[in-house]
Amino acid sequence: MNQKNDISALVDCLIAADSYLGDHRDALTRRIAHIQAMRKRITEGRVDLLDLASGHEHFGLHRTANGWSFREWAPHATAVYLVGDFSEWREDPAYALTRLETGGGQWEIRLPPERLHHGDLFRLRIHWPGGVGDRIPAYARRVVQDPQTLIFNAQVWAPSSPYRWRHAEFTRPDRPPLIYEVHVGMAQEAETIGTWGEFTERVLPRIVLAGYTTIQLMAVQEHPYYGSFGYHVSSFFAASSRFGTPEDLMALIDVAHGQGIAVIMDLVHSHSVSNTVEGLGQFDGTEYQYFHEGSRGHHHAWDSRCFDYGKPEVVHFLLSNCRYWLDAFHVDGFRFDGITSMLYTHHGLERAFTGYGDYFNDAVDEDALAYLALANEVIHRLRPDAITVAEDISGMPGLALPVAAGGVGFDYRFAMGVPDYWIRLTKDIPDEHWPMGHLWHELTNRRQEEKTISYTESHDQALVGDKTLIFRMADAALYGHMSRDDPDLGVDRAMALHKMIRLITLATAGNGYLNFMGNEFGHPEWIDFPREGNQWSCRYARRQWSLVDDPGLKYHLLARFDQRMIALCRQADLLSAPDLSLLWDHDGDKVLAFLRGGWIFVFNFHPQHSFTDYGIPAPDIAYRMVLDTDARPFGGHGRLAPDQVHHTLPDPSNPWGTRLSLYLPSRTGIVLAPRACGQGQGNRI
Structure with a gap:
């Protein structure tokens, strides 16, 4: 079968699964062809896609048999230096990079072993026509912030002995995921930033006891502003140092694997922080190296930069990022954040997505769609047991269908309408007017050919400015009426509905279920990260585990119910x-x-x-x-x-x-x- 007929067969399969797609045959044909064309373009028809996705082994700093090698892509640069502790932060000719004659703007330096040492701080100093600036390398694997000056620097990270995995052969169990969404920094009870190690010791055992099968780690990639919840990424290849060392994160994942629990992470490829020194903004003096030029390159709602997914070097960078986390940290998959923002040039802002015409028009970024398909291909070829989850509010058809079936390749998509519906019910509609038929429709309205993960509330509903379900239903009564011997009608209603809402959401979920840490026991209050407006307090960026540990409080009873509910789901293999x-x-x-x-x-x-x-x-x-x-x-x-x-x-x-x-x-x-x-x-x- 030739390529044209092959594409036609894929389109036929898509339309057979969803007849409404029949009116958009031409668009589907173009998109599948575009995916194939992008694959051929970036591999030049001669490099295997998995090999192409190994850019992290070529770029960045690496210890070699003869010392050190460092490479960077900066096509607009006229000179590049390594500056750091080793050069007294001056431009030393001994640390000048050489521009390679081939490579489209690659720079390289090789150094003897005594020139760099584990723990050295460094940056790049990049010159371009009309300017110069310090930059943290794009492929930096370790970035640290000085606690006094708050300045970020890359750090040479080459411990004398690499981490030794105890469960290197772990394979994610082939069963629907029961996901416990966590933020390690706010997972502790103390009013401080938690660490990978503290989480492994104190919180992981709770997840095991609760019966969840998968941990979803938020805020893994380095981000300069803690309050961004990890979604304004600056260094895509660096595990956030505010939580500890890379080896500490490896140990967390290793211990989880030893308990039979898979670990996936939030992967933010939908945008990048605007910062220039810490991030990729104007990395080589231009705004269009990694991002679109002009207004399209700026996400004005998020104050961030938008990747140009049509650029082979950008696709190479992001595909390598996917492979890096699988290779180096043994993660078991990814939740791709902000898919809607990637898929549409309008980012999905103020769009209702009420018809199929919203998915097939000039606002769709087909380069982004092709990148996501290639990313899923890389991930699943490298780790067939890995899972990928799309966070998309638009309902774009085919996201969670295999690439080989004409889809984008995600294993699951979030049922994001479900938590929104629970908010509407509990906020706007009196209990006695809840419509059962409409509730059933909202809980089960999904593409049957695509797998979905349902949830009642994630971290989004717990952020300051919003309310968790328990807080919305019980309000101030949570502060004074949560003792077991203290009857209160408001708390009684909130607890009854809290259990029912979770049970019916899980029981009707398509193929997976998610819960944000602490919500299973009705964690009170909201999440508010340290910021100027709260005097940089961690008071609300923590989890009060002592509440659930106290058998005299009703939180303990809610947690007991959740544990039993999850156990029954697993016993029945319900999902x-x-x-x-x-x-x-x-x-x-x-x-x-x-x-x-x-x-x-x-x-x-x-x-x-x-x-x-x-x-x-x-x-x-x-x-x-x-x-x-x-x-x-x-x-x-x-x-x-x-x-x-x-x-x-x-x-x-x-x-x-x-x-x-x-x-x-x-x-x-x-x-x-x-x-x-x-x-x-x-x-x-």
Whole structure:
């Protein structure tokens, strides 16, 4: 089959999966051809893509058998020097780089071993027509900030013995991910910046106990402003030194692997910090080396720079960045941040994305789309077990389809409409008016051919200026009524809905589930990083684990419920079961019931009404109640007998021919397992 026919076959597959794409055949054909053309262009048809993605082994500082080598790409530069401790920060001819005759603007220097030492601080001093400036190397693997002057410098990092991996052969388990999203800096309780080591010792065991299978690390790549949450990256190849050494991060990942937990990281390729010395802005004196020229190169909403994904050198840089984290740190995949901003020249700002025309027009950056496809190809060829997750609010079709099937290659996409819907319900709609049919639609509205990860709230909903679900529902009562012996109607409502919302979101999730650290137990207050406006305080950039550790507080009970919920999900392999089907929804009663993997989930969201002998259509087998959100061990009222067995009754009025007759307390969710699966473990931890 020739290339033209091959592309046509891929487009046919896409349209077969989604007939609405039929009107955009020409655009789909062009995009797939563009991916193939970019691959050929950057590899020149003679270099394997994985080899091309090894630029981090060519550029930057490396210790060699004969000393040191350093290379940098700076096409507009007229002279480049290494300056640092070793040169008294002066331009020493002994540290001048030579421009290579071939290489499109590459500079190189080779030094004997005694010229540089582990721990030396350094920068590049780059000259260009009409100017000169200090720059941290683009491929710097270690960047540190002076605590007094707050100045950033690259650092020679060549410890005498490299980190020795104990679990180098770890393979991510082939199962739907249960993701625990974390920020290491704010993972400790003390009002300070936490470290990789503290996280490994104190927080990782909590994640293991909670039952999550995957850690998603935020803020790994170096960023000059701590309060950016790690999303204004300056040094793409450097693990943030504010949390410790590279070896400390390696140890964190290694220990997690030893516990059977995969580790993925946020990868920020959607934009770059605007800084010039610390970042890539005007690196060689031009604004267009890595970024688009003019207004297109500036993300005005984020105050950052936008990569030019049509430039082979930029694609090479970013592909190498993908491979570097897999090679050097053994991460098990990536959450690609800000995909929407990459995909559209308008960055998705103030766009509703209400129709397919929004995905096929001149505003789509097809270079960015092609880069993402090549990035996924590199990642999955290098690590077939690795996962990639797209954070996209637009709903662009094909993101989570394999490149070989005409897609962009992500394994999963976030169901970002779900947390937004929970905010609308809890913020704007009284409990008694929650629409069950619309709720079901929002929870299950996804592209069936693409895998999705659902969540009730991530770090986004916890940031200052917003509110977590528990804070939105309980508000100030969290400060004074969270003792187990302190009844409060507001807290009671918040806890009941907190459990129900999490359970129904997990049970209806497409192929994965995410939780931000601490939200599982209703962590109070918001996240506010040190900044001038709060006198550089870490008071709200931490996690108060003592709250969940205190058995006398209701936080402890919420955490106990989450642990049981996750355990049941794993026991049933729930997220691998595709047969999600609605059994019953009644808007007036606020009752919703559905079947998945043979398990039945029933929710009564009504704020006041409990129902006796409530009929739910169901297959004709016996069921055991294995989870009850109203159970006393989870802070409920204990209105249901634990471990009760339910038998179906004849009912010719529904397609199953049988029904369950249930007592449904108000604001309660229950899980019924086929009796052989129940094992009499309902509500137990």
